[in-house]
Amino acid sequence: xxxxxxxxxxxxxxxxxxxxxxxxxxxxxxxxxxxxxxxxxxxxxxxxxxxxxxxxxxxxxxxxxxxxxxxxxxxxxxxxxxxxxxxxxxxxxxxxxxxxxxxxxxxxxxxxxxxxxxxxxxxxxxxxxxxxxxxxxxxxxxxxxxxxxxxxxxxxxxxxxxxxxx
Amino acid sequence: xxxxxxxxxxxxxxxxxxxxxxxxxxxxxxxxxxxxxxxxxxxxxxxxxxxxxxxxxxxxxxxxxxxxxxxxxxxxxxxxxxxxxxxxxxxxxxxxxxxxxxxxxxxxxxxxxxxxxxxxxxxxxxxxxxxxxxxxxxxxxxxxxxxxxxxxxxxxxxxxxxxxxxxxxxxxxxxxxxxxxxxxxxxxxxxxxxxxxxxxxxxxxxxxxxxxxxxxxxxxxxxxxxxxxxxxxxxxxxxxxxxxxxxxxxxxxxxxxxxxxxxxxxxxxxxxxxxxxxxxxxxxxxx
Ligand code: FES
Ligand code: FES
Numbered sequence: 001x002x003x004x005x006x007x008x009x010x011x012x013x014x015x016x017x018x019x020x021x022x023x024x025x026x027x028x029x030x031x032x033x034x035x036x037x038x039x040x041x042x043x044x045x046x047x048x049x050x051x052x053x054x055x056x057x058x059x060x061x062x063x064x065x066x067x068x069x070x071x072x073x074x075x076x077x078x079x080x081x082x083x084x085x086x087x088x089x090x091x092x093x094x095x096x097x098x099x100x101x102x103x104x105x106x107x108x109x110x111x112x113x114x115x116x117x118x119x120x121x122x123x124x125x126x127x128x129x130x131x132x133x134x135x136x137x138x139x140x141x142x143x144x145x146x147x148x149x150x151x152x153x154x155x156x157x158x159x160x161x162x163x164x165x166x
Numbered sequence: 167x168x169x170x171x172x173x174x175x176x177x178x179x180x181x182x183x184x185x186x187x188x189x190x191x192x193x194x195x196x197x198x199x200x201x202x203x204x205x206x207x208x209x210x211x212x213x214x215x216x217x218x219x220x221x222x223x224x225x226x227x228x229x230x231x232x233x234x235x236x237x238x239x240x241x242x243x244x245x246x247x248x249x250x251x252x253x254x255x256x257x258x259x260x261x262x263x264x265x266x267x268x269x270x271x272x273x274x275x276x277x278x279x280x281x282x283x284x285x286x287x288x289x290x291x292x293x294x295x296x297x298x299x300x301x302x303x304x305x306x307x308x309x310x311x312x313x314x315x316x317x318x319x320x321x322x323x324x325x326x327x328x329x330x331x332x333x334x335x336x337x338x339x340x341x342x343x344x345x346x347x348x349x350x351x352x353x354x355x356x357x358x359x360x361x362x363x364x365x366x367x368x369x370x371x372x373x374x375x376x377x378x379x380x381x382x383x384x385x386x387x388x389x390x391x392x393x394x395x396x397x398x399x400x401x402x403x404x405x406x407x408x409x410x411x412x413x414x415x416x417x418x419x420x421x422x423x424x425x426x427x428x429x430x431x432x433x434x435x436x437x438x439x440x441x442x443x444x445x446x447x448x449x450x451x452x453x
Contacts, residue, residue, distance in 0.1 A: 021171070021173060021174035022170065022171055022172060043167045044167070044205060044208070045201060045272065048269070048271060051271055058271045059271055059274055059275060060271045063200060063205065063275070064275070068200075068221065112270070112271070116270075133356040134270050134271040134357065
């Protein structure tokens, strides 16, 4: 099958490649671009480990073809840290609140939470839980992931994070 | 999981899309949000030789008001429906139901056109569109026609769409001011299809039901209108005996498949409960 030339912006840098139409975006990112932070958990649109941010939308990159992302602006986990290389509020939240165990779901969780906080910088606990309902974690039981996002929300809003009483 | 090979087309107009689909014939499939088709292609349960991606067609996007109807472009995503103040105000049941579809990531991509046109009995919008008396605009090589949602579904994945036709927009009459509404969906987890779901839109006056429509999701090979159940509640105050009668009338037309969501009897039973709950909640909201 003839290959198609695609160009897109990934974490601020222009990238290009030749892809078959059937190449999934997640495979293009991991194999062509060699950026393996975006994970493949299920490959069936269930787990959210492959979540990337495309033109301001959280998308499961295993359920979109690379040709469809031609011309788009993408953020992956590699583009989440602050410009000076320090941890972003979300990354710091996951570290401080112990929001990961094996870490397999973490790139998808953080990229999803990034868009969630852009759309709603002060989500309630229920809004956080609904907001990450497309991401599965098999380790943590979600409690500390929710806290990590609350920590990041507080930091973004310039207030001190108060852990809710258990 | 890698789909079979295909050629990718991205037309910029409905006319070009229709021409491509009719020229390429059965080997071509239109691609909307892709969250039903792409998973099928990865499993090689669908192996189209050509995909006609509708994302390049600006005319298929957006929500507008035309007299008493909301016109929703087929490529409008569930996320965009949820973000629309017009939908939230004029047709809150649409907002409520969209929020119960899949998960946030899927809603950024999944479209109303794909949801209603695919003919999947598990999809939530078809029964809702029947309840709201929506019509679908279909454009094909033979021209444009409007088909009532209630006449569109003929079997599982089998609809009134002719070869080469695409569904371009959905027209939904805005329900009367003060109407009551509810979409009750029982599902095992976020992202699952309904074990059973019921949509209710009704109006009340002096504590009695004046008009009522009830739609049912995933309890038959097509979405259903529960006409007898809706008739049974007209003129009543939805007392316990009436609710029981309505649930029984709705269950009587259900013919769900036995699957991981439960045996037939269970799905019919909870289908009746969804009808009862939706009626009660709709009545409580109605003014
Ligand atoms: S790998 Fe894409 S949703 Fe699981
Ligand atoms: S930390 Fe292991 S899957 Fe989430």
